[in-house]
Amino acid sequence: MPYDITLRGVRHTFANLRELLAKASPLRSGDQLAGLAAESSEARAIAQHALADVPLAAFLEDLLIPYEADDVTRLIVDTHATSAAQAAFTPIAGLTVGELRDWLLSDDATTDRLTALAPGLTPEIVAAVSKLMRVQDLIAVARKCEVVTRFRTTVGLKQRLSTRLQPNHPTDDPAGIAASILDGLLLGSGDAVIGINPASDSPQSVLKLLAMIEHVRERFAIPTQSCVLAHVTTQMRAIEQAAAAGTQAQLDLIFQSIAGTELANKGFGITLDLLAEAESMAASLHRNPSQPTPNPYSLIPNPCLFYFETGQGSALSAEAHHGCDQQTLEARAYAVASRFSPFLVNTVVGFIGPEYLYDGKQILRAGLEDHLCGKLLGLPMGCDVCYTNHAEADQDDMDTLLTLLGAAGVNYIMGVPGADDVMLNYQSTSFHDALYLRRTLNLRPAPEFEAWLASPHFEDLKRLGPNPTALLPLASGNWPTGT
């Protein structure tokens, strides 16, 4: 369906919504690489004008990727057809994209109303509206959203900031990982999750690293969650191997990277059915002690067992973008996340490299877009504020994005020793960075973790001093053995 607009006496036509969204998207190298970006600044501004006039109803008719061709499209369309989604959508059904932008920024759009609206929005609608926003708009609207999830800690409350403690090691050396965990805990990091990217993607190493986190968590009564970020199938095998050995995997959160098209998810080696199977396996472990509460942010009950990671450009990288711009596809990944109502979602914004997000300016805007789009869709968004050494970015850019995300009310950020991930070879945010943000914006850790920091257990941990190997389980005990 073509869209046209007459501006200053000249008529401009766009073939379909996919083209219009791509040309209206703020400049980024990935869309240029894909040949989808507006050919000039003027063309982009014109596309934004045209996009503002598109009625929201068009997004349910003019599908970016055909229903028959893509299971993420089917998920979005079928979910939006449910009565709960329709009821949420009704108040905005008559608006255009531009009118929705103005409503979101208005005083009518309160936290409660934004929460109620979430099921009525689609990824394409939130992507479109974010393209008509400046940085301050992305912050102002996100700041009004509140998405709270609960496991052993409660993450996402207003005026709180949590962190994922990320103690990666190039060879999964237990003493080395323990050293980073101890350093992070002593600096108040780790209330969202202690999450390790393993060097080895095997069920054995998943079980061993989980057991190590479990040992530390129980010994010092730390209210937090564990996660080992292997491929989801590896974590499933780990659960099975532990069960076969008569034990139980000490797995709190199950991890997977997800994307916004069926083909890109296939590239990640996953399907929606596989994720559902993984979720039910994690649920069978009964590790989340919080009472299942009715989740007002989602259409389905909230088991809070998934930790998802996303990032703009992943679909193009997998040659699975179907001619859609990368920011819109990122929002579509959130539809996949919403299907499983996760405990944490993390946009790893600058990890992908300069061919998708060229410099600090592009990374900064993408991080704020992702955070807002996820929050509008009712997701517990965190952000890996990060960059690689071949991007045109540095610590100043990260400090800026970090501070803006704090103002926008991000649920959590990463905590990496000295901001240098020695296993994944990129720079993220440090334990110190989180302390800076908490102090500067008067943010506190998750309430359970905050209480722990003032408890005798934390004093016990401090007494370990410079001896992180004391954190390790004894060689003879505590290690589950898989087969």
Added chain:
Amino acid sequence: MPSSLNRQPPTTTARIALGRTGDAVPVAEHLRFQLDHALARDAVHATLDVPMLERGLRERGIPAITVHSAARDRSEYLRRPDLGRRLATHPGAPSLDSETWVRSMPAGSHESPTLAIILADGLSALAVERHALPLLDALASRIPNPSPRIPVVIATNARVALGDAIGEALGARITVMLIGERPGLSSPDSLGAYLTWNPRPGRADSERNCISNIRAEGLSYAEAAARIAHYLREAQRLHATGIALKDPDTPPLLGPA
């Protein structure tokens, strides 16, 4: 507020026990980070010292050809990975085919090579400048054919897949590409080795084998050469690289369970 660790144990290169002033890292740590980042940035943007490599190869009696990818400079190279995978075709660009190779060879060599070795800048020219020639020396004694018969190609603004175009042009059965890896903050000069059987454009990454982290603080030249030789033997035996080949020694990660 919690305090940090007092001193750093040797179990990790992670930046732990940095200390604090207020919530910030002390100035010495700040400056160390800035210097490390500067080294990594310079490695990414450095132009490969081709004459130095050519001289080094000449001293070893190895003839070399230098080619360029279709990416014209580092800025375009970083934005356009597709151009870094194709050979330059602009007027005046060096051409590459088995004829070129034969002409550059001593008289008497008139057959397509089995193995071609490619030295590529990738994301760290520094890595190739520092480690490629010593690694070739370590490899020389482990390769069955005498080294002068093995073509060595120097490639600039190159991605890994450029090796497929080079290998195909030379008619090589297998390529070994030594290429600068994306610099980490503590590893600006890490070299990677990629082996590809029957190279031709369109090869998937799953059809290659990779040996990573070749540098002074990482994998030694001798160990890297041994692994490359192992993969070369296995590739010749199975007529394949990639997931079909197994690593020679996969050490248990955390010791015995």
